[in-house]
Amino acid sequence: MRVALIHRILRSFFTRMLLPAGLVAAPFAQAQEAPQKLSQVQLSxxxxxxxxxxxxxxxxxxxxxxxxxxxxxxxxxxxxxxRPGVQCFWMKNTLIPLSIAFVADDGTIVNIAEMKPRSLDSHCSAKPVRLALEMNSGWFAKRGIASGATIGGIAAK
Known part of the structure; x- marks a missing residue:
């Protein structure tokens, strides 16, 4: 029982402190080989x-x-x-190039970054946010969507 508790504490530490900063990959993230499939929402x-x-x-x-x-x-x-915070993402073990929009609670895009696959480069929100939306690389630019635009359906998330 103590070993399981220690494992949970360590995993929480690595995930909260080191993983967002791109310093180390959590053990469970490394072991994951198949893509996860999560519930979906429709946004606009x-x-x-x-x-x-x-x-x-x-x-x-x-x-x-x-x-x-x-x-x-x-x-x-x-x-x-x-909670809102400066959110940072990196692309280790991500095989496809992505664009990320950091989004305020009201759906307003704060900033957008382009991320290269399999990179440890850190991409962060320009100010504290609770939400980030990853799409295929160039998705936002190809549609003329930039900082200040609104993502619909996001405020209730």
Whole structure:
């Protein structure tokens, strides 16, 4: 019982402190080889519909879109954090290039970053947010969606 408790504490520490900073990969994230499949929500960006899987738990967020060989054109992943903070992402074990929009609670895009696959480069929100939306690389730019635009359907998440 004590070993399990210690394992949970260590996993929580690695996930909360080191993993978001891109310093180390949590053991459970490394062991995950098959892509995770999470529940979906429908969002919108202007007239564009988005089918986003929702990553709410620490484990779901740490795995994210890792190990996926592709992502459908209007599919993405919405990361939901418990509290606002400067959220940082990196792409170790992520096989496809992605764009990430850091989003305020009201759905306003704070900033967007382009992320290269299998990279340890850190991409962070310009200010504290609770939400981040990953899509295929260039998805936002190709549709003329930039900082200040609104993601519909996100405020209730």
């Amino acid at each position: 960006a202007g007239m564009h519909l988005i089918h986003a899987e929702v990553a709410r738990t620490e484990e779901q967020r740490s795995i994210g879109l890792m190990h996926r060989p592709s992502l459908a054109a209007n599919d993405g992943m919405l990361f939901v954090f418990d």
